[in-house]
Amino acid sequence: MDNSRRNFLRRASVIGAAGAxxxxxxxxxxxxxxxxxxxxxxASPKSDSRAGxxxxxxxxxxxxxxxxLPWTLDGGVKVFHLIPEVVKMxxxxxxxxxxxxxxxxxxxxxxxxxxxxxxxFIVTNKLPEGTTVHWHGLEVPPAMDGVPFLNxxxxxxxxxxxxxxxxxxxxTFFYHSHMAMQEMMGMIGFFIIHPKKAHAPRVDxxxxxxxxxxxxxxNNPIPNTLAMExxxxxxxxxxxxxxxxxxxxxxxxxxxRMINMGMDHHPMHIHGNQFYVTGTxxxxxxxxxxxxxxxxxxxxxxxxDVEFDAVYPGDWMLHCHxxxxxxxxxxxxxxxxxxxxxxxxxxxxxEEGMGVVRQGHALSEDLGPGxxxxxxxxxxERNVSNxxxxxxxxxxxxxxxxxxxxxxGTEVQPGQTERVGQVSNPxxxxxxxxxxxxxxxxxxxxxxxxxxxxxxxLPPGWSGSFMGMMTMVRVLPPDLYDEVMRRVREGIAxxxxxxxxxxxxxxx
Ligand SMILES: [Cu+2]
Numbered sequence: 424m425d426n427s428r429r430n431f432l433r434r435a436s437v438i439g440a441a442g443a444x445x446x447x448x449x450x451x452x453x454x455x456x457x458x459x460x461x462x463x464x465x466a467s468p469k470s471d472s473r474a475g476x477x478x479x480x481x482x483x484x485x486x487x488x489x490x491x492l493p494w495t496l497d498g499g500v501k502v503f504h505l506i507p508e509v510v511k512m513x514x515x516x517x518x519x520x521x522x523x524x525x526x527x528x529x530x531x532x533x534x535x536x537x538x539x540x541x542x543x544f545i546v547t548n549k550l551p552e553g554t555t556v557h558w559h560g561l562e563v564p565p566a567m568d569g570v571p572f573l574n575x576x577x578x579x580x581x582x583x584x585x586x587x588x589x590x591x592x593x594x595t596f597f598y599h600s601h602m603a604m605q606e607m608m609g610m611i612g613f614f615i616i617h618p619k620k621a622h623a624p625r626v627d628x629x630x631x632x633x634x635x636x637x638x639x640x641x642n643n644p645i646p647n648t649l650a651m652e653x654x655x656x657x658x659x660x661x662x663x664x665x666x667x668x669x670x671x672x673x674x675x676x677x678x679x680r681m682i683n684m685g686m687d688h689h690p691m692h693i694h695g696n697q698f699y700v701t702g703t704x705x706x707x708x709x710x711x712x713x714x715x716x717x718x719x720x721x722x723x724x725x726x727x728d729v730e731f732d733a734v735y736p737g738d739w740m741l742h743c744h745x746x747x748x749x750x751x752x753x754x755x756x757x758x759x760x761x762x763x764x765x766x767x768x769x770x771x772x773x774e775e776g777m778g779v780v781r782q783g784h785a786l787s788e789d790l791g792p793g794x795x796x797x798x799x800x801x802x803x804e805r806n807v808s809n810x811x812x813x814x815x816x817x818x819x820x821x822x823x824x825x826x827x828x829x830x831x832g833t834e835v836q837p838g839q840t841e842r843v844g845q846v847s848n849p850x851x852x853x854x855x856x857x858x859x860x861x862x863x864x865x866x867x868x869x870x871x872x873x874x875x876x877x878x879x880x881l882p883p884g885w886s887g888s889f890m891g892m893m894t895m896v897r898v899l900p901p902d903l904y905d906e907v908m909r910r911v912r913e914g915i916a917x918x919x920x921x922x923x924x925x926x927x928x929x930x931x
Pocket of ligand 1: 687688689690743744745748892
């Protein structure tokens with residue numbers, strides 16, 4: 424395939440992605456008897472102390488983009504219906520996958536109860552295989568613990584199992600399938616238990632974020648749950664920049680609860696603020712044991728609560744700091760080696776990059792560069808990047824000669840370094856392409872596609888800096904806060920106008 428055609432196809436797929444509309448996750452089953460698919464975010468019944476906002480000083484937890492699980496009261500027992508099922512969800516506009524979740528949502532809807540509540544969960548399985556629900560961190564009777572065969576039979580497709588127990592703890596917990604691969608299909612949700620009296624100091628805003636990771640081969644919408652490498656990282660089911668910002672009025676005290684159910688640990692870092700770690704998956708940490716930081720490691724199966732006073736106005740990033748968790752759609756970790764040129768291919772998919780040979784022999788013209796190795800026998804080889812991340816589009820491919828000395832025959836003495844390949848003109852693409860390691864990071868703007876009421880007032884191009892496990896805490900001065908909240912209530916989503924700073928010279 425020649426380069427112009429390949430570039431055309433890439434451009435077409437980018438335009439296709441940009442044209443897709445944002446939508447929440449939706450249930451995949453063709454029909455549902457007796458229950459509505461995606462449960463809208465709905466207030467709990469009026470008898471609930473939290474609905475009014477502040478009996479005991481407790482504020483409801485807001486998990487951006489994830490509904491709350493409604494309940495009804497039956498003789499003093501809070502009754503919930505939990506439905507494991509397959510959902511179609513959108514990681515970013517244009518990237519839809521099939522995940523497994525609960526009640527039409529992945530992550531599952533948030534369970535929010537009070538310490539001392541008696542709760543009943545009627546679980547009806549709509550998955551194609553058996554499942555159970557484990558209440559992670561909760562002190563429940565063994566028969567309610569959700570381990571199949573040890574504590575209970577599997578809930579077979581179409582079957583129902585009822586869990587009932589009294590919640591005696593308070594803090595950030597979660598529920599999840601106790602089948603390991605189902606966990607990796609997304610089957611997790613928050614289980615928040617409010618204390619009888621709010622912890623001091625009281626918070627004004629209480630947020631929750633679920634950290635998940637997905638292995639998705641190109642053009643395959645089904646997560647590979649056996650993978651050890653993950654190329655999509657999400658917060659509440661969405662990758663940056665599609666994650667919904669958390670909104671705070673300047674001066675408020677904020678709690679953010681983070682839970683992790685995946686294969687990797689996530690060092691979650693906030694910009695511009697220090698926080699205290701105030702809770703774990705075991706509940707509240709005594710204030711005397713709090714420690715400050717701006718990064719907290721949320722390990723697999725852990726919960727971490729952090730709190731801070733939002734005194735600094737600004738749009739503050741909150742993200743996993745693992746470099747590979749700050750990217751979307753990594754196409755390859757190992758190749759290709761050469762830039763596009765005569766006989767060389769670049770920008771191929773993960774399969775080729777990982778050396779899955781499908782055509783010809785490994786060193787053939789098509790596959791050689793994709794194997795991530797230089798063959799040492801062509802002038803087209805250069806020490807260039809592995810090309811991770813989305814690829815920038817270039818109008819008109821430039822053919823240029825590499826420097827004959829680039830990366831070859833130069834010996835650097837131990838302890839010494841040597842400058843290589845400085846570039847002073849960003850428009851000199853030919854020169855840039857001779858630099859070892861180029862390209863590394865690429866930027867893709869999608870302000871318009873991910874515009875939400877919560878993004879109002881962000882600068883043009885803001886979305887170019889958000890990928891993977893990234894979101895933000897927007898600490899807004901009162902006027903702007905009120906305006907953004909009005910837009911949230913009225914559902915007004917407007918992208919910023921104008922060009923990103925420094926991008927005026929670029930074509931669209
Ligand atoms: Cu991470």
